[in-house]
Amino acid sequence: MLDEPARILIAAALCWINFVAIDVFFKLPESGGVCGATAIAEEVEKGGGNLHGGFMLGNIVSSPDASAGTLLAACGVYCAGLPGGLFAALLVYIGNRICYDPGYAGTTGAITATFLVYGMTQVGFAPSDFIAGMVIAILTIQGISHVHSSRLIARLWDFRNRLLGGHP
Amino acid sequence: MIAIYLCAAIAVYAALRIITERNTMRKLPFLNVISFAVTAIIALLLPNPITIIAAAAYFVGSTLESNAIASTWAGGIKKP
Numbered sequence: 113m114l115d116e117p118a119r120i121l122i123a124a125a126l127c128w129i130n131f132v133a134i135d136v137f138f139k140l141p142e143s144g145g146v147c148g149a150t151a152i153a154e155e156v157e158k159g160g161g162n163l164h165g166g167f168m169l170g171n172i173v174s175s176p177d178a179s180a181g182t183l184l185a186a187c188g189v190y191c192a193g194l195p196g197g198l199f200a201a202l203l204v205y206i207g208n209r210i211c212y213d214p215g216y217a218g219t220t221g222a223i224t225a226t227f228l229v230y231g232m233t234q235v236g237f238a239p240s241d242f243i244a245g246m247v248i249a250i251l252t253i254q255g256i257s258h259v260h261s262s263r264l265i266a267r268l269w270d271f272r273n274r275l276l277g278g279h280p
Numbered sequence: 281m282i283a284i285y286l287c288a289a290i291a292v293y294a295a296l297r298i299i300t301e302r303n304t305m306r307k308l309p310f311l312n313v314i315s316f317a318v319t320a321i322i323a324l325l326l327p328n329p330i331t332i333i334a335a336a337a338y339f340v341g342s343t344l345e346s347n348a349i350a351s352t353w354a355g356g357i358k359k360p
Contacts, residue, residue, distance in 0.1 A: 148350025187323035
């Protein structure tokens with residue numbers, strides 16, 4: 113089987129696809145959920161980034177979204193198997209309500225991640241690979257360059273709108 | 281074991297980025313990375329079913345704090 117570093121990198125790619133796809137599908141880059149998220153987006157735009165990408169960065173900071181769902185689901189599967197992942201999804205749902213977030217991105221992300229992580233454990237991956245993988249995935253969006261990550265998200269947001277419509 | 285050291289290294293990196301970033305609002309996404317890394321370290325250190333509650337409580341709490349800092353810094357909800 114693959115070595116741990118290779119498994120972590122593959123897990124990071126899968127986590128990245130899982131959370132970015134769900135966040136963009138649930139319209140996180142459309143607008144700021146709270147005024148703090150909007151303020152972060154405006155600062156990212158002032159720094160040379162994209163406003164819609166900034167909205168998603170701000171929304172990830174302000175409420176547990178699909179990225180948090182993926183991390184907590186991986187932690188749940190690591191600690192208690194499949195039921196642990198689904199329990200983590202319930203905790204993310206409660207967390208969303210605590211943070212005044214009316215959306216379902218976090219809960220959906222946690223449920224899909226639970227089945228993703230559990231399925232990958234059947235083919236030789238460890239849940240801990242996905243925990244570390246998700247930390248790498250969030251680092252690429254939130255922790256390296258806000259200018260570049262916000263532009264990348266904006267490009268994916270345009271792609272989503274061309275594919276599904278619904279953009280004003 | 282590589283997983284836990286990786287998470288710790290990412291947390292330290294994000295902390296250094298917070299120190300070097302001058303703009304308060306742009307510090308918050310780096311703080312978010314630290315929350316992710318610490319949540320991951322809690323779960324990796326304590327493989328016990330109750331850990332899920334501890335990790336989720338820490339994560340939701342830190343998110344709510346970031347939410348409060350960002351919203352307060354932005355001037356709060358504008359009253360008509």
